[in-house]
Each structure stands twice: as structure tokens, then as C-alpha cells.
């Protein structure tokens with residue numbers, strides 16, 4: 638089971654979505670930026686390291702969401718640890734992804750997500766719907 642952290646990064650009501658690159662697993666699918674948790678690292682430490690490495694940003698973590706375990710067909714079993722965060726410092730530099738996009742919460746379903754992220758998208762929608770009520 639591969640432990641992975643990812644960030645639902647919010648700014649001005651938009652969510653930062655990232656498209657995986659050609660040549661990677663799940664090429665051209667959309668994900669929340671993040672990556673594998675390394676030995677001796679907490680999920681939150683991994684998130685901060687990956688966001689800095691991949692996108693040159695720091696974040697303020699607001700809350701964690703429920704983790705998702707997903708077994709990819711012919712692929713690894715992934716345990717995804719999602720965090721809702723606010724973008725803090727750093728000018729976004731896209732280093733590894735094909736592209737990034739800031740997407741309104743209600744339009745998140747329009748992207749072609751990696752399978753493990755669908756339950757995360759659902760949690761994000763529920764969380765933000767509830768906070769707008």
C-alpha cells in the first residue's frame with residue numbers, strides 16, 4: 638500500500654487542480670497536487686514538501702479529510718491522505734504537471750480525475766456546500 642498526501646488548495650473560492658503529465662502513471666488525468674509519503678515523514682510534512690517541490694508554494698492547512706484507499710487495476714493500492722489548505726506564500730511554478738487550473742468547486746466534477754480522487758472531490762463539495770449554507 639503506497640501512502641500518498643494531497644492538497645485541496647483553495648484561493649478566492651477556487652480549487653487548485655493539476656493534470657498529470659504524459660509518461661506518468663494516470664497520464665493526463667487530474668489530481669490534487671501531492672505525492673508519496675517518504676519513510677519517517679508525516680502526511681502533512683510530505684504534503685508541504687511536495688507542494689514546494691512541484692509548485693513552489695507553501696500552504697496553511699485548515700483540516701484533513703477522510704483518507705481514501707483505492708486499488709488501481711493492474712496498479713498499486715494507494716492510501717490517499719487529503720488536506721484542505723489555503724495557498725500561502727510563493728508564486729506558482731508548474732514544474733512537473735502538464736498544467737494546473739483553478740476551478741470553482743461546483744465545476745470540479747467536469748474534470749477527468751484519477752479514480753482515487755473521486756471520493757475526495759465529493760468530500761470537498763460537501764464541506765464547502767455546508768459552509769455556504
Ligand SMILES: Nc1nc2c([nH]c(=O)n2[C@H]2C[C@H](O)[C@@H](COP(=O)(O)OP(=O)(O)OP(=O)(O)O)O2)c(=O)[nH]1
Pocket residue numbers: 639641642643662663668669670671672673674713715717751752753754
Ligand atoms: N499526487 C497525487 N497522487 C495521487 C492522487 N491520487 C492518486 O491516486 N494518486 C496516486 C498516483 C500515484 O500512483 C501516486 C503518487 O505518485 P506521484 O508520482 O504523484 O508521487 P511522487 O511525486 O512522490 O512520485 P515519484 O515520481 O517520486 O515516484 O498516488 C492525488 O490526488 N495526488
